[in-house]
Amino acid sequence: MPLHSDIARVTDRIAERSQARRSRYMEVIRAQIDKGPKRAHLSCSGQAHAYAGAGPDQAALATKPGPNIGIVTTYNDMLSAHQPFERFPALIKETARAEGATAQVAGGVPAMCDGVTQGETGMELSLFSRDVIALASGVALSHNTFDAALYLGVCDKIVPGLIIAAATFGHIPGIFLPAGPMTSGLPNDEKAKVRQRFAAGEVGRDALMEAEMAAYHGPGTCTFYGTANSNQMLMEFMGLHLPGASFVNPNTPLRDALTQEGARRATQITHMGNEFTPVADVLDERAFVNGMVGLMATGGSTNLILHLPAMARAAGIEITLEDFADISAVTPLMARVYPNGLADVNHFHAAGGLGYLIGSLLEAGLLHDDTLTVAGKGLERYTREPKVSGDRVVYEPGPRESLNDKIVRPVSDPFQKTGGLSQLTGNLGHAVIKVSAVDEARHVIEARARVFHDQDSVKAAFKAGEFTEDTIVVVRFQGPKANGMPELHGLTPTLAVLQDRGLKVALVTDGRMSGASGKVPAAIHVSPEAVDGGNIARVRDGDLLRLDARTGVLEVLEDGFEAREPVVADLSANSHGLGREMFEMFRQNVGLASTGAAVVV
Template sequence: MPLNDTVKRVTDRVIERSATSRRRYLDRMAAAKSQGPARAHLSCSGQAHAFAAAGEDQSRLAEVSAGNLGIVTAYNDMLSAHQPFERYPTLIRDAVRAAGGTAQVAGGVPAMCDGVTQGEAGMELSLFSRDVIALAAGVALSHNTFDAAVYLGVCDKIVPGLIIAAQSFGHMPAVFLPAGPMTSGLSNDEKAKVRQRYAAGEATREELLASEMAAYHGPGTCTFYGTANTNQMLMEFMGLHLPGSSFVNPNTPLRDALTVEGAQRALSLSALGNHYTPVANVLDEKAYVNGIVGLNATGGSTNLLIHLIAMARAGGVILDWEDFAELSEVTPLLARVYPNGLADVNHFHAAGGLGYMIGELLGAGLLHDDTQTVAGEGLEHYTQEPKLIDGALTWTPGAGESLNDKIVRPASDPFQPTGGLSRLAGNLGTAVMKVSAVAPEHRCVEAPARVFHDQDAVKAAFKAGAFAEGDVVIVVRFQGPKANGMPELHSLTPMLGILQGRGQKVALVTDGRMSGASGKVPAAIHVCPEALDGGPIGRIADGDIVRVDGDTGALEVLTTGALDRPLATADLSDNQWGVGRDMFHAFRNTVGSANTGATVFGDF
C-alpha cells in the first residue's frame, strides 16, 4: 500500500523543519561513536574503580573486546509498574554472561506515581520529574564504560525522560524492557462509578478505598489506557521494544524470556557486533511520525502531546501540535480501551493488540514500514507476537483479524474515521483535546465561564452548589509549567462527570494538564500561552461566554472586550515550597511552554 499523502506531507515537513538540528545531532553522535569503547581509554585506576565490584566479570571487562551492557533502572517497590524490575538486573547479567558479555547497573532514576500524587502538592513535581530522570540517566551513563544500554521504565514521565537521555547517548544501542500490566481486577468502569458516587456524597471513604484496592491489586502497570500504557505502545510503534512485549504480564515465563532476549539483543546491536544499530538511527523523523499515528489510532494519552515533542527535540527532530492534528485527521481510531471503552489493556492484548493494529495501519499506508528497529529493519516485525514453544522464545504471525471487534477494529471499519486527538485554536491561544472518549454530542460547549486559580477552589465551589444548574465552562488557570509545574487536574474528573450526567453541558479550559486517562468531559488543556506567561486565559472573567469545540477546533471567548482587560494575577507563594517544591525554583524559571515540550533543556 503506498504511503498516505498526508503522512508523507507531514513527514517531509518535519524533515525539512528539523534539517539543521538533526544534522547537528547526528554529527555529534558520529563523533562519539568514532572514539570507540571508552573504557579502553580509562586509566588503570579508572578501570579498577569501574570493575572493582564486578566479581567473575572483572576479567571480561578488562579485556574490553567483550561487550558491556549498562542497565538504567527506574526500580522502586512503591510503584506497582516498577516493582517487577527488582529481579531484572540478575536476569540481565546472567543473560549477557551466557552471550559472552557483561552487564552492570549504571544507575537508578527516580520514578514517581501520578496516581499517588493526584490532587496533592507532589503533583507539581510530576512533569519536572521527566527532565530529572533524563539528567539522572545521563549521570548514570557518564562513566562512559558501556557499549549498549537497556532502560527499565514504564510509567508516565519515566519513559520520556529515559528516551531523552538515550538520545544524548545516541551512538549506543538502546532497548527498552517493560514490566507489563497487572492482571485485571475490578473493572475500570466500576471503579469510575464508585468515584462518582463518592464525589456526590453517595459512597463512604471505606467503599472508595475498597474499590480502588480491588482495581489496583498487584504488580504491573495500571490496566487502563493512560500515559504509562501509551508509553508502551509508543515503544513498539517506534521500534525500541521487542515485538509484542509491551502487554505481557509480570513474573511470567514469557515475560522473563523477553527480558533475557532484550538484554542479549541490546548487546548484539553494539558496535562490537555485526548489526550495529545505534538509537540515533532508530529514533528518526519517520519513527516519531509512526509514534504520532499510533497515539491517534489508539486514542492515547494527551500527555504525549508534550512528551513526544520534548523527546523528539533531544534527537534534533522538531515537532509541533499541527503535525499531530493533521495526522489525526487521516488516522482512524482502531481501539476502544478504557477510558475510551470498557476493555482494559489485557483485553486489548488478547483481542489482537498492538501487532494487529500495526498490521492494519501498515496495510492502510499510514505507517512508515522502512524504519530501523531493535528487531531489525522494517516495522513489519511488530506484526508478530512472541511465544514460548517447548521453552524457546519465538515469534509467530500475530492475529490477522480482530478477535473482539468491540475492542479493536480493522482500518476499513474503525470506531471513528479520525484519531483521538484534536488541536484547538482561537483568541484564547492553542490547546489540545482528547476527543476519542468524548461523545459527539458533548464535544461542543458554549457557556458562561467560571474562573478559578486552583483545583481546590473548583471542588469547594462544587460542594457549595455553585454549578447546580445551567451550562458552564470551568476555567482553571495558573496551572502551567511556569506557574506551578503543570500538575494534572484529574481529580476534577468525577465532579465534571456528575455535572455532565445531570444533563448540563460542561467543559474544562486550563493551562494545566489532565490525566492520560482523561475521559468523557471535553477538556481544552495545555492552553498556550499560559496565564503566567501573559496568555489570554489570564483575562477571562466569570460570566464571559467561552466556546470550546472539539470538532471544529475552536477555543475562544465570545464576550466583547473580554481580552481588553488587564491580566489577572495570582498568589503562587504556596506553590514554591513544601514536598520538595522549593528545590525546583530553577525549573519553573527556565521551563519552556507546553507546545514546545515543557522542558528545561531548550535546544539540544
C-alpha cells in the first residue's frame, strides 16, 4: 500500500524543518563513528581500571577483540516495573559470553514513580527526572569503552530520558529491553470506582487501600495504558525493541528468552559485524512519525506529547504540536485499553496487540515500512509474534485479524475515525487534549471559570460543596518553570464525581495529566505557562471559557481579556524541600511545554 499522502506530507515537513539541526547532529555522529570506541586505545592503566571488576570477563576484555556491550539499567526494587531488571545483567552477560562478546553494567540511573509521588512534593521533580536520567546515562557511557548499549527501562520519564541519551550516543547501536507488565489484578474500572467513592466520602481509606493493593500486586509495569505502556508501544513502532517484546510478563520463559535475544542481537549490530546499526540511523524522522501514528492509533498517553519533541530534538529532529494534530486527523483509534476501555494491556496483547496494529496500519499505508530497526530493515518485522523454542526466540506470523473486537479493531472499522489526541489553540495559547476516553457529548464545553493555583485548593472547594453549576476549572502556575509541571492526576476522581452528578466540567491547566487521564475533558500543557506571563495568568473567576475539541479551540470569551495584567503568584515555597533546591537550575532553564519542556537538548 502506498504511504498515505498526509503521513508523507507531515514527514517531509518535519524533514525540511529539521534539515539544519539534523545535518549538524549527523556530522557529529559520523565523526564519532569514524573515531570508534576507545577501549582498545586506552592506556594499559585505563584498561585495567575498566576491567578490574569484570570477574570472568576480565581476561576476554583485556586480550580478545570481541564486542563489549554496555548495560544502562534503571533497576530498583521499590518500583514494580523495574524490579525484574535485577536478573537481566546476569542473563545478558551469559549470552554475550556464548557469542564471543562481553557485557558490563555501565551504570545505574534513577527511576521514580509518578504513582507514588502523585499529589506529593516529590512529583515536582518528576518531569526533570527525564533530564537527570539522560545526564546519568551520559555519565555511564562516557568511558567510551562500549561497542553497543542495552537500555533497561520502562516507565514514564525513564524511557524518554534513555532515548535522549541513546540519541546523543547515536554513534553506537542500542537496544531497549523492557521488563513487561505485571499479571492482571483487580480490573482497572473497579479500582477507579473505589477511587471515586473515596473522593465522594462514601468509603474509607481501608477500602481504598484494599483496592489499590489488589490492582498493583506484583512485579512488572502497571497494567493500564498510561505513560509506561505507551512508552513500550513507542519502542516497537520506532524499531528499538525486538519485535513483540513489549507486553510479555516478567519472569516467564519468553521474557527471559527475549532478554537473551536482545543481548545476542546487540553483539550482531556493532561496528565489528556486517549489520552495523547505530541508533542515529534508526531514529530518523520516519521513526518519529511512526511513533506518533502508534500514539494516536492506541490512544496513548498525553505525556508523550511532551516527551516525543524532546526525544526528537536529541536526534536533530524538530516536532511541533501541528504534526501531532495532522497525524491524529488521519489515524484511526484502533484500541480500547483502560482508561479508554475496560481491558488492560494483557488483554490487549492477547487480542492481537502491537503486531496486529502495526500490520493493519502498514496495510493502510499509515506507517513507514522502510525504516531501519534493531531487528533489521523494515517495520514489517514487527508484525511477527515471538515464541520460545528451546532457549531461543523464534518468530511466527502474527494475527491478521483481531481476536477481540471490543479491544482491538481494524483500520476499516475503528473505535473512532481519528486519533486520541488533539491540539487546541486560541487566546489562551497552545494546549493539547486527549479525547479518546471522553464522550463526544463532552467534546465542547462552554462554562464559567473557577481559578486555582494548586490542586489541593480544587479538592477543598469540592469538599466545601462549591461546585454547583457547569464549570471549567483552571489550575495555573503548574508549568515546568513554576514548579516542575507535576501531574494533576489527583483531580481526576474529583472532576469525575462532578461529571457523574450531571454537571458539564472541564480542566484547563499549564500543568499535565497522566496517561491515565480519563473521561473528563482536560486541556493541558497550556503554553506559554502562567509564570511566563502566558494568558492563562489573565483568567479570572467567572470568565466565560470555551473548550472545543472538535474544532481545536481554547479561548476566553471576554472583551479586553488580553489587555489585563497577568496575575503574579508567590512561588517561593516551590524552591525547597525534598530536593527541590537542587532542581532550581532546571526550572530556570526549561523550555516551553509545547516544544517538549526540554532542559538538556
